[in-house]
Amino acid sequence: MATRRVGGQTIFFEDLPKLVSAHTIVGKNEGQGPYSEYFDEILEDDLLGQPTAEKAERQILQQAVEQALSKYGLVPKDIQYYVSGDLLNQVISAVFSARNLAIPFLGIFSACGTFAQSLGLGSILLHGGFASKVLVATSSHYQTAERQYRYPIELNIQHRPTNQHTVTGAGACVLSADGEGPKITHVTFGRIVDMGLKDPNDMGSAMAPAAFDTLEKHLKDIECSPDHYDLILTGDLGRQGFKMLKIIAEKKGLALGTNLQDGGVLIYGEDPKYGAGASGAACSAVMTLGYGLSLLREGKIRRLLLVGTGALLNQLTVQQGDSIPTIAHAVAIEA
Amino acid sequence: MKPQEYQQLVRENQPPRRTWRNVILAFVVGGSFSLIGQIVLDFVSGVERTTDEASAITLAIMILIGAVLTGLGIYDEIAEIGGAGAAVPITGFSNTVTAAAMEFRREGFILGMGAKMFVIAGPVLVYGILSGFLVALIKSVVLGYF
Secondary structure, three states: OOOOEEOOOEEEOOOOOEEEEEEEEEOHHHHOOOOHHHOOEEOOOOOOOOOOHHHHHHHHHHHHHHHHHHHOOOOHHHOOEEEEEEOOHHHHHHHHHHHOOOOOEEEOOEOEOHHHHHHHHHHHHHHOOOOOEEEEEEEEOHHHHHHHHOOOOOOOOOOOOOOEEEOOEEEEEEEEOOOOOOEEEEEEOOOOEOOOOOOOOOHHHHHHHHHHHHHHHHHHHOOOOHHHOOEEEEOOOHHHHHHHHHHHHHHOOOOOOOOEEEHHHHOOOOOHHHOOEEEOHHHHHHHHHHHHHHHHHOOOOOEEEEEEEEEOOOHHHHHOOOOOOEEEEEEEEEO | OOHHHHHHHHHHHOOOOOHHHHHHHHHHHHHHHHHHHHHHHHHHHOOOOOHHHHHHHHHHHHHHHHHHHHHOOOHHHHHHHHOHHHHOOHHHHHHHHHHHHHHHHHHOHHHHHHHHOOOOOHHHHHHHHHHHHHHHHHHHHHOOOO
């Protein structure tokens, strides 16, 4: 059987999976950023009147999923698989969001790179003929992530300029074998990269080598230079990680131009309140489905490469002195 | 690129620590809390008879101020500016307890708030009591109480 692999790490599709419907929801802070016009829904209350932030996060995810379905006139039973994940232990928001859908569910985790991973896996399911429609979604919430990975919200902490702020929000989309919409052409799943960095306050620097590794592999596999893409969107490196990515690329002789942007740098603008910028599983989801997809649909760009980055740490590994393993998955989307 | 090389590269390219700015702001913020404490102490001293009673009431009032500012969501903003100036005074200790209590209230009064209220403040108590004991022990030995 012929494989659909090209180079060492990349897969390609012939019957291109299409992003037929998408919906993005962001919290209040993200809604005040410079990219707010690209998001479908901006919350007035990040808690949606729920008693806990965990309940709020899963409701945001659920709303994004429902909207993504109804926009295209679909109901859950039209979908064969729901591929979803978030930042919380046991991907619990995704689990709860799947509870009412009553369709086969695949919960996945790549921290902030979860969205790219789910897009890739969803496309494989479609292309393999195992499904005609796959629902893909991820979420994150500032308050739930803070308490799981860091400290109580109101604690007297002075944040460092390299700290990143978890995006509150969710992005959901429907991948379909037929229909109209931007198409997924290639996927490069990344390897775990660990450069021995241990500072959980600087995840950008930790993730940059993973982003570079996957980006370099992807370009080599498809035998293209970076300007093959009109936009290369890294997930959430933040200002510090983005700077490190450019430094690594320069050292390795890969010329990255102005087509390289980072979701974490963009979403909050220059506001120093958010440290080095945004992070979170929702960051790459809302930036890809909101910003990226709009540009593709309006014809402002033709080719988009999402490089979803994730820092795979938890509080225990940090306290036990382990370094931070990181990953990046690349998904190429074409108008 | 070797991990050591990259770690060096990251160290060279991290934003500089704004030590002087932080030190000055910590001094101003910490000093402000102390000033408020002093005003409260002077006021209370006029009412109470002994210094011990007056300082105990002052501490209670400062703890209350820290807790209320935390509840209103202001204390973490002050700490963002003042750093150690907001963390070290007793208002900061009050903040660590109150912030944890607020955070874990959602898991219930017993296993949430009750169990986790001292999750941040705990080490301060443990090592505070331990070092107090050690200092007292040394003092006793040096002064020949044994």
